Amino acid sequence: MKIIVCIKQVPNTTEIKIDPVTNTLKRDGVPSIINPDDKSAIEAALSLKEKCGATVTVLTMGPMQAEKALREALAMGADEAFLLTDRAFAGSDTLATSTIIAAAIKKLGADLVFCGRQAIDGDTAQVGPQIAEHLDIPQITYAAAIDYDCERDVLRVKRQFEDRYQVLEVKGKCLVTVLSSMTKPRYMNVWDIVEQDEKEISFITFADLELNREDIGLNGSPTKVKSTATKQFDKTIETVELDPESAAQTIVDALKARHLI
Amino acid sequence: MNNKNIWVFCEQRDGVIQDVALELLGVASELAKTTNEKVCALLLGSKIKKQAKELIAYGADQVLVVDHKNLETFVTEPYAQAVTQLAKQYEPSIILFGATSIGRDLAPRLSARLKTGLTADCTKLEADENGNLFMTRPAFGGNLFATIICPDHRPQMSTVRPGVMKKMERDGKRKGEIIECEINFDQSKFAVSVIEEVKACSNVAKIEDAKILVSCGRGIKDITPAFEVAGKLKGTVSASRALVDAGVTAHDRQVGQTGKTVRPDAYLAFGISGAIQHLAGMEESEFIVAVNTDKNAPIFKIANLGIVSDAAAVLKQLNKIIENKPC
Known part of the structure; x- marks a missing residue:
């Protein structure tokens, strides 16, 4: 069995600051990490490998620095790693990104594709299902638990909703998007850290894939960013300093005035 | 087209x-x-x-x-x-x-x-x-x-x-x-089949459905009065991330970027300073009341009524007077 795990290197958003003058993100000095949901997807693939036997391939798209995320995945125990990198890929929205990643998965071949549910820098949760559609395979999103029946070749997934969960089964190829709460990703281990040094990271560029230029990059992206803005507030504001008794009375009066009590 | x-x-x-x-x-x-x-x-x-x-x-x-x-x-x-x-x-x-x-x-x-x-x-x-x-x-x-x-x-x-x-x-x-x-x-x-579907049992009234939210932040150590006030106002209690992380209340009640987005008729914020992630989850509320000891707290920038006072004491007092004069 061959499992491809799609991962993304993201800035650690808890440390992101906005430049108030230019309205852009200050990325300098912000550490990069493997997106948390994606790290959980790596762990899910490695557990499945231990249970049933499989090769685990990690795949990412990004600039050359994304190699660091792949190295970390190798050190966790992944067997091979591919970096999709090309100037032609730059500026891709989710649809164009999914087109590129799906083309790479087709080339590499996979029985199962695992992704994180969403990336913390974009929070869209779109690329996984879009890849599944391009590959014409079923999808199961929001996976809270995964089990594989090695005998029957059936994947069983606990699919989380806001108010319920489903237990779903699928036989054959499938793409699963995984919640970070599903697994506790293993640490890199010493042997794998040593071994990953000897593993090659392979690069995939536009020339390696069957892609049309009009389907990728800025030109292949149906959505465009029209403008960005930082937060604006426009409420009528009244702030007063009061002792607790008067404060409570003021609140009650204000609620009464609005017919809320 | x-x-x-x-x-x-x-x-x-x-x-x-x-x-x-x-x-x-x-x-x-x-x-x-x-x-x-x-x-x-x-x-x-x-x-x-x-x-x-x-x-x-x-x-x-x-x-x-x-x-x-x-x-x-x-x-x-x-x-x-x-x-x-x-x-x-x-x-x-x-x-x-x-x-x-x-x-x-x-x-x-x-x-x-x-x-x-x-x-x-x-x-x-x-x-x-x-x-x-x-x-x-x-x-x-x-x-x-x-x-x-x-x-x-x-x-x-x-x-x-x-x-x-x-x-x-x-x-x-x-x-x-x-x-x-x-x-x-x-x-x-149709490759995917549903083996079973299980509804989550939660006795928490959904904060996104409440007309009035009594919301507590770091400034509130004891949230019991908040529940009493919320009960009298026919609302429920929500919280900032700080309180959820501290284990004071469950994640179901968290408002903000990593919690829920709410827009009640009245959002009463007690001891919430108003980190941008919190504001993102409640700024669309119809009427926002904020009580905080720090007059520079960012929540005052969006509150319709901002009161600089001891939030825990105001909450207790509120519980007293709504009880005394059932409206």
């Missing part, structure tokens, strides 16, 4: 129309005034027909109903096939989905199938008279807002965060057209 009309995917669970569907009908009605188009509700499910009238009462001019046992509970492929066939037949200009675990599964699948753009988790939608949609969404933890367009592809698709848009007043006299649609399902693509 001859695509026309604004579609709302009306999410239902166990045959119950979800609030987010009504909110989307509300914003779609606003957009339709500018674009001069019809609002069309998509109602997919099993034994669901009779709910169509309700969608008209909340702003739909037309309801497309697909009543089929394949759609009884949500599974991606049957739902994707149904919406795809209808979209190809009727060619809508816009399709809106709730940014729920259903909408965020279905909409991206459809965007790839229909080869069009999709914008996730929007908090503001505007349109121009040519029918172009301007979709605004928070990015990077709510620090930045991006307005996205989809100029050359139709339909324009967006998932919209629940609790942000306003429902219309229900009007039982509104007129609209109900069309029952047949779908040619390709069952050979």
